[in-house]
Amino acid sequence: MRSVASGVVGVGYTDISPNSGRSTLQLATEAAQAALADAGMTAADVDGLVTYHLDDSDPALGLAQSLGLDDPGVMVDWSDGGGNLACGVVGLADAAIRAGMAHTVIVYRSLNGRSGRRLGGMGQGVDTTGVRQFMTPAGWTTYPEMIAMWARRHMEVYGTTPEHLGTIAVKSRAHAKDNPRAQKREPITLDDYFASPLICDPFRLYDICLESDGACAVVVTAMDRARDTAKPPVGVLAAAHGGTGSGPGADLADVLGMGDLARNFGYAVRDRLYGMAGVTAADLDFAEIYDCFTASVILQLEGFGIVGPGEAGPYVAGDDTFSLGSKLPINTHGGLLSEGYLHGLNHVTEAVLQLRGECGPRQVPDAELALVTAGAMATGSALVLGRV
Amino acid sequence: MAATKPIPTLRGEEKVYFEEAKNGRLVYQLCRDCAQRIFYPRTVCTNCMSENLEYVASAGKGTIYSFTTLHVPGHPEFADDVPYTVVLVDLEEGVRVLADLVDCDPDDVKVGMSVEVLFEAVTEDFTVPRFRPSAQ
Numbered sequence: 001m002r003s004v005a006s007g008v009v010g011v012g013y014t015d016i017s018p019n020s021g022r023s024t025l026q027l028a029t030e031a032a033q034a035a036l037a038d039a040g041m042t043a044a045d046v047d048g049l050v051t052y053h054l055d056d057s058d059p060a061l062g063l064a065q066s067l068g069l070d071d072p073g074v075m076v077d078w079s080d081g082g083g084n085l086a087c088g089v090v091g092l093a094d095a096a097i098r099a100g101m102a103h104t105v106i107v108y109r110s111l112n113g114r115s116g117r118r119l120g121g122m123g124q125g126v127d128t129t130g131v132r133q134f135m136t137p138a139g140w141t142t143y144p145e146m147i148a149m150w151a152r153r154h155m156e157v158y159g160t161t162p163e164h165l166g167t168i169a170v171k172s173r174a175h176a177k178d179n180p181r182a183q184k185r186e187p188i189t190l191d192d193y194f195a196s197p198l199i200c201d202p203f204r205l206y207d208i209c210l211e212s213d214g215a216c217a218v219v220v221t222a223m224d225r226a227r228d229t230a231k232p233p234v235g236v237l238a239a240a241h242g243g244t245g246s247g248p249g250a251d252l253a254d255v256l257g258m259g260d261l262a263r264n265f266g267y268a269v270r271d272r273l274y275g276m277a278g279v280t281a282a283d284l285d286f287a288e289i290y291d292c293f294t295a296s297v298i299l300q301l302e303g304f305g306i307v308g309p310g311e312a313g314p315y316v317a318g319d320d321t322f323s324l325g326s327k328l329p330i331n332t333h334g335g336l337l338s339e340g341y342l343h344g345l346n347h348v349t350e351a352v353l354q355l356r357g358e359c360g361p362r363q364v365p366d367a368e369l370a371l372v373t374a375g376a377m378a379t380g381s382a383l384v385l386g387r388v
Numbered sequence: 389m390a391a392t393k394p395i396p397t398l399r400g401e402e403k404v405y406f407e408e409a410k411n412g413r414l415v416y417q418l419c420r421d422c423a424q425r426i427f428y429p430r431t432v433c434t435n436c437m438s439e440n441l442e443y444v445a446s447a448g449k450g451t452i453y454s455f456t457t458l459h460v461p462g463h464p465e466f467a468d469d470v471p472y473t474v475v476l477v478d479l480e481e482g483v484r485v486l487a488d489l490v491d492c493d494p495d496d497v498k499v500g501m502s503v504e505v506l507f508e509a510v511t512e513d514f515t516v517p518r519f520r521p522s523a524q
Contacts, residue, residue, distance in 0.1 A: 133396040134405070134428045137516045138488045140474050141394075141462040148456035149476055156454070156499045200458045201494075255476065256427065256484060261454055 001278030004388055006094045007226035007233030010039025010219035011349045016181055016340035019115040020213035025058040027215035028110035029066045035106060035217040040230030043067040046219075048074035048102030050089045052081025052343075056117040057110050074102040082119075082252050083290055083336075084243075084265070086344025086374035088381030091239025093220040103222050109345040110215035118211055119143065131254045143292065144200045144208060146255045147376050151202050151295035153261035158310035160298060162202055164317050166193035168294040169206040169337055171322045176334025178362040183210050184338045207294040212340035216349045223388070234355045235388035237369075238277035240269040243379035257378035264296070265380035266303015266373065274305075277384035279369060281305040286354060286364045287328060287371040288347035291335040296376035304371060304382070329364050344374045351385050393465055395514050401429035404443055410515040413445040414505045416483045425483040448505030449522065450479040457494040473497055477519055491520040 012034025014020070014027050028051075036042060049060040049072055060075045074096045078085050086109070093105035113119060119142070140146065154160045170190055176182035188206065196205040226233035243265030244258050258264070274280055281304060289297045289304075301312040306328065316322050322330045333339045333350040340346070351370040353359050372383040398406055405428070408415045417426040420442060424435035432439050453476040461467045473489040475497075489497065490506070502522040509515045 131428055133402045135486060136394050137396065137510065137514075138474060138486060138518070139458070139462070139466045139469060139472055140486065141466070145456055145458060145462060145474055149454040152454045152456060152499065198457075198459045200456045200460070200462075203456075255486065259484075261476075 002276055004223060004235040004237060006097045006220050006222055006236050007388060008090070008218045008236065008352045008385070009221050009226050009229040009231060009233050010035040010041065011352050012036070012038055012217045013181060013349065014215045016183055016212050016214040016342065018183075018211070018213060020112055024056070024110045024112055024116070024215070025062050025066060027213070028058060028063045028108055028217070031108055031110065031215035031217040032063060032067060032106050035219045038231060039219045041104070041219060043069060045104050046106055047072050048093065048096055048105035050074065050076045050078070050093050050105055050107045051109060052078040052085040052089050053109070053111065054081060054119065056113070056119070063108070072102070074105060080252050083292055083344040084252060084375035084377070084380045085241070086290065086347065086381065087239065087372055087383040088241035088374065089345070090218065090220060090236060090348055090383055091241060091381060094236045094239055097220065097222050104225065105220045106217055107220060107345070108215060108217035109343045111343060112213040113341055113343070114211040115213050131256065135253070143253070144203055146253055147293050147296060148200050148203055149255050150261045150264060150299060150377065151293070154295065154298060155202065157262040158313065160313035162194070163190065164298065164313035165202060165207055165294040166190050167317045168291070168297050168322070169193050171316070172291065172331050172335045172337045175324060175332050175362055176338035178360065179333045179339060182334045182339040183212065184334070203293060206337070209292050209336035209341045210338070212342060214340060214342055216342050216346050218348060218352065232356055233388055234352045234385050236383065237279070237386045238273050238384040239381070240273040240276065241381035242272070243268045243375070252377070252379065254378065264299040264303055265375050265378055266300045269380065269382055270304050273382050273384060279384060281371070283369055284328060284371050285367045285369050286332060287330050288332070288351045288373070289330055290344050290347060290373045290375055290380070291331060291337050292341070292376050294337070297330070299376070300373050304373060324362055324364065332359065332362050332364060347372050347374070348383065355385060355387055393510050394463070395510065401431060405429050406514060408443065408445070409507055409517050412507050414448050414485070414517045415443040415445050416479070416481070416485070417441045418444045425481060427483045427485045444481070446479050446481050446483070446505070450477040450503060452476070452497065452499055452501045452503060453478045453484060454499060455489065455497050457497065475503070475519055477503055487517055487519050489519050
């Protein structure tokens with residue numbers, strides 16, 4: 001267990017929509033300013049910026065200029081930055097603060113993921129580098145195909161069913177009802193789920209998150225400062241990033257990156273993560289689990305030791321699991337499936353709001369300790385956040 | 389009419405792989421130092437970092453490890469092909485490859501199904517390996 005060096009003291013969002021009508025730099029600036037206002041800080045307090053993207057956003061340099069930052073000590077664009085990095089970026093801010101490179105860091109993600117550059121294939125040139133040189137000519141161009149391979153193996157090995165996947169969509173949507181930020185707030189049933197069209201089996205439309213425009217940001221600052229900000233700090237208790245690659249040449253999309261696709265990166269990072277925080281999965285009050293697809297939740301519930309291998313399907317379908325009011329509420333904002341795809345950083349922001357007790361009708365009572373995860377395949381990252 | 393199929397620029401490791409496909413051979417790499425079998429082709433071994441790799445032709449037979457059938461094209465260039473199935477295949481030689489599956493109703497695809505390779509010319513200069521259910 002290590003000492004807590006930094007805390008999240010501010011959270012900011014833009015609206016989340018299918019068409020923002022403005023640039024990714026404008027969105028980033030709005031979210032950053034909202035996060036600073038939430039913290040009771042100004043841009044003059046900031047000496048670091050960290051973001052991640054897949055060449056679909058502005059560089060950190062752009063936000064530095066937009067905020068008028070003078071010589072920030074840390075300015076990072078973490079590339080090949082899919083959702084696998086959405087927690088790693090907060091870990092990087094914490095590391096920079098520990099190293100004395102920065103004192104107050106804005107971590108953000110901004111994208112026009114629906115109206116602008118969409119992830120994967122549609123409407124953009126086909127990427128033909130690395131493993132994609134072999135995938136693309138065979139007709140594998142987007143993430144649903146890749147992650148469907150994991151889902152299929154889990155179903156094959158453990159008997160996970162389409163009903164289990166559908167239950168995640170249904171229960172996530174129920175949480176979005178009480179989230180004004182969420183794009184989809186109308187409840188759905190399992191019948192609705194099975195009526196939604198197959199996209200690439202086993203994935204139906206409701207298994208897949210909402211491509212979105214928008215931005216969100218958090219302000220991370222050293223604990224000495226965090227005690228004096230406008231809102232109570234949320235401690236970065238642990239951060240871990242890693243996973244299993246297939247050796248030289250692998251990239252994020254490398255579906256050959258793990259031998260056993262019934263498992264994903266969670267198994268590789270959990271011991272480091274929980275050990276750093278001095279907690280176990282049993283101690284968690286709630287969890288925000290990266291849900292680019294329903295099946296990625298199944299694999300991570302097992303990978304992060306919330307249930308044993310093969311148990312996640314029956315677990316999510318249980319009468320008193322996943323939902324608000326259960327022992328471990330999951331994806332309290334509706335997740336990427338119903339709130340929107342701000343590429344996973346909106347799991348971090350929701351966890352902070354929950355730990356500060358600001359979530360109104362969807363508030364988890366006495367929320368003190370949260371797991372936040374990011375990633376669906378061979379690599380990913382995770383945080384343990386808590387009241388300090 | 390869908391757009392032209394995407395074709396990688398053949399420069400390095402991938403060049404050998406696709407040229408061999410044009411000759412009707414499905415190749416993987418074998419590390420001469422540690423015997424690791426490697427797909428897709430690289431310049432260094434995924435196990436021991438050796439650069440002492442050779443291309444070996446597979447018999448082209450294996451079983452499906454996982455699959456998905458696309459009902460909506462991931463890219464406009466495949467709009468005329470849906471529904472189509474993409475597969476991970478465990479070759480008998482002990483290496484996993486990826487491709488698409490042809491000559492098989494999507495409802496009949498199963499994990500563990502025996503498949504064999506065939507080759508299809510996308511253009512005069514570019515051929516892709518594909519799989520179909522095994523004859524027997």
